[in-house]
Amino acid sequence: MNEGPILAAEAITVRYGSTAACSDVTFSVARGSVYALLGRNGAGKSTLVRCLLGQQKPARGRGLLFGEDAWRRRARLMDRVGVVPEEPDAPPAMTPAQIADFCRRIYSTWNAGEFAKRLDRFGIPPRVPFGRLSKGQKGGVLLALALASAPDLLVLDDPTLGLDVVARRALYDELVGELADRGTTVLVTTHDLAGIEGIATRVAILKEGRLILDEEMETLKARFRRIRYGNQMTDTRTAYGTELDPFDAVRVKVRGWGVDAVVANYDDASFDRFQRTDGVVDAEASAMSLEEIFLSVAGEEKGAGS
Amino acid sequence: MRALRVDPAEAVPIWSQIEEGLRRLVASGALAAGQAVPSVRDLARDLSVNPATVAKAYQRLCEAGVLSVRRGEGTYVSDAPPAMGRGERSRILRQGAARYATLAATAGAGVEEASSELSTAFADLEGKRPPGGKS
Numbered sequence: 001m002n003e004g005p006i007l008a009a010e011a012i013t014v015r016y017g018s019t020a021a022c023s024d025v026t027f028s029v030a031r032g033s034v035y036a037l038l039g040r041n042g043a044g045k046s047t048l049v050r051c052l053l054g055q056q057k058p059a060r061g062r063g064l065l066f067g068e069d070a071w072r073r074r075a076r077l078m079d080r081v082g083v084v085p086e087e088p089d090a091p092p093a094m095t096p097a098q099i100a101d102f103c104r105r106i107y108s109t110w111n112a113g114e115f116a117k118r119l120d121r122f123g124i125p126p127r128v129p130f131g132r133l134s135k136g137q138k139g140g141v142l143l144a145l146a147l148a149s150a151p152d153l154l155v156l157d158d159p160t161l162g163l164d165v166v167a168r169r170a171l172y173d174e175l176v177g178e179l180a181d182r183g184t185t186v187l188v189t190t191h192d193l194a195g196i197e198g199i200a201t202r203v204a205i206l207k208e209g210r211l212i213l214d215e216e217m218e219t220l221k222a223r224f225r226r227i228r229y230g231n232q233m234t235d236t237r238t239a240y241g242t243e244l245d246p247f248d249a250v251r252v253k254v255r256g257w258g259v260d261a262v263v264a265n266y267d268d269a270s271f272d273r274f275q276r277t278d279g280v281v282d283a284e285a286s287a288m289s290l291e292e293i294f295l296s297v298a299g300e301e302k303g304a305g306s
Numbered sequence: 307m308r309a310l311r312v313d314p315a316e317a318v319p320i321w322s323q324i325e326e327g328l329r330r331l332v333a334s335g336a337l338a339a340g341q342a343v344p345s346v347r348d349l350a351r352d353l354s355v356n357p358a359t360v361a362k363a364y365q366r367l368c369e370a371g372v373l374s375v376r377r378g379e380g381t382y383v384s385d386a387p388p389a390m391g392r393g394e395r396s397r398i399l400r401q402g403a404a405r406y407a408t409l410a411a412t413a414g415a416g417v418e419e420a421s422s423e424l425s426t427a428f429a430d431l432e433g434k435r436p437p438g439g440k441s
Binding site for chain 2 (some may be wrong): 177197200
């Protein structure tokens with residue numbers, strides 16, 4: 001078997017007129033990982049996903065699916081990929097059962113029983129036309145279709161968009177079950193950072209078409225902290241404004257009570273030393289959620305780091 | 307296992323939170339020797355976390371002798387799980403107390419009010435356990 005990455009972007013650049021939707025984006029998704037591609041609306045996520053699935057030819061670079069050129073070999077490679085697109089789309093007059101019947105002829109690995117069971121778990125009637133289902137139900141049908149072919153790779157493009165709490169929970173339950181049963185590799189773009197935080201193993205952030213972060217979730221969480229402290233003048237203090245240097249501050253705000261900073265290079269030993277710095281009082285370091293990290297890295301606020 | 311909670315936003319990795327949580331449940335007797343623990347799949351769904359994360363915690367607990375796998379049956383608390391060391395126990399209690407004291411002080415509560423809330427919380431816990439369920 002091919003031990004290389006399941007999916008890779010090789011220096012992908014896409015232009016719409018004079019605007020670059022993706023600029024020189026390179027990353028890879030390892031087998032068995034859950035790779036979360038994050039970014040604000042218009043950051044280039046969907047364009048990138050289309051290139052990776054061979055639905056769009058990049059101006060430069062290429063997408064690799066299972067080690068092969070995604071654009072040139074798309075017809076053959078898509079057999080092993082399950083996709084849940086951003087807008088759940090299927091012929092509105094066909095029922096989920098009819099759509100499944102159509103799909104089973106395309107996929108060699110189709111499992112009709114699994115499809116029926118999933119619809120049942122999602123509470124979706126198999127004989128109601130697709131066009132009459134709710135947004136959450138449509139998403140559920142597409143997820144059930146994507147999983148029924150037992151894909152090696154599952155691609156979810158903003159799967160929780162417009163879903164209520166119950167439908168979102170059902171989707172994550174199904175995703176976790178699939179990971180447990182088959183160890184499927186997953187690429188997911190999402191705005192539901194709290195929902196994906198416990199599930200993703202690696203995180204990438206796209207900003208204005210560029211990949212500004214690509215890292216294991218665990219190391220990312222380990223190195224980001226919010227540090228708050230009082231900054232005092234003392235008789236013995238000689239240096240000011242350099243106390244945060246060891247931590248690589250990405251964002252610093254001076255407030256009435258002291259300094260409020262986000263740092264990207266935290267470690268306990270440096271923080272112990274920091275607390276003993278002359279003039280630094282009541283220093284406190286708190287963990288940051290994925291959402292807070294995202295905001296400090298990809299947010300638009302003035303004074304943001306590189 | 308309602309007593310096991312994880313917070314993905316915490317600085318401590320989720321597998322470590324699960325490992326520590328289960329260790330405590332076993333050490334306190336809330337999970338008795340020989341008792342079954344949920345499957346990796348069920349616990350992962352319950353907590354909405356990646357099953358690989360749960361599997362990692364289970365594997366470490368098996369290596370430490372806290373859990374054991376019975377082939378084809380599932381994962382159980384070991385018949386003689388290692389007891390929590392005295393030092394470890396007092397460290398955990400002290401850490402928890404420091405956190406609670408900070409929280410109480412921030413909310414403007416004095417030591418008496420905080421202690422009374424603690425007693426109530428204890429009473430609630432015991433009320434939920436089966437009578438005589440000390441082990």
